[in-house]
Amino acid sequence: METLQINKKDALKAHDEATPKGKSLLENLLGKAVFLKSIKERIKSFDDVLSELNIVRSDFDLSCHGLETDEVAYRKAKLVAKVFNEGWIPDWTDGQYKYFPYFRMGSPSGVGFSYDGYDDWSTYSVVGSRLAFKSSDLAEYAGKLFEQEIYKPLMIIEAA
Numbered sequence: 001m002e003t004l005q006i007n008k009k010d011a012l013k014a015h016d017e018a019t020p021k022g023k024s025l026l027e028n029l030l031g032k033a034v035f036l037k038s039i040k041e042r043i044k045s046f047d048d049v050l051s052e053l054n055i056v057r058s059d060f061d062l063s064c065h066g067l068e069t070d071e072v073a074y075r076k077a078k079l080v081a082k083v084f085n086e087g088w089i090p091d092w093t094d095g096q097y098k099y100f101p102y103f104r105m106g107s108p109s110g111v112g113f114s115y116d117g118y119d120d121w122s123t124y125s126v127v128g129s130r131l132a133f134k135s136s137d138l139a140e141y142a143g144k145l146f147e148q149e150i151y152k153p154l155m156i157i158e159a160a
Helices: 008-017 020-030 046-052 057-063 069-085 136-145 147-155
Strands: 116-118 121-123
Touching: 008 020, 046 057, 046 069, 069 136, 069 147, 136 147
Parallel strands: none
Antiparallel strands: 116 121
């Protein structure tokens, strides 16, 4: 039997351009794992997050009807963390590292999201476990990707 060789770059290009039937054929020949893209390659928008979770956009929007902007942003942030963590759930009993997007946004007062401390009084914010990421790389990527759409409305109160 003769063996054929194909480089991965060409295989990926063929898969990207193939019809659904062609994709299935390539996956059966070479294995599905060859064509799996990293989560950062798959997620470029909130619609990608919904698609990854098999949530219809109109259903999500309907479930958020009547909620405040920050409440919708919280729901979105939970879904973002769930997708990027790909099944990882933070364990708060073993000391494993957990990561969160960090923001330093300006505001008219000059403070924005930054930490400020004075004498015995201080202000800071913490993030719930549902919003933890399994790596700093994913937290940074998600934070930058969704800074304006999700995290800003979640964390600040905009003047009316």
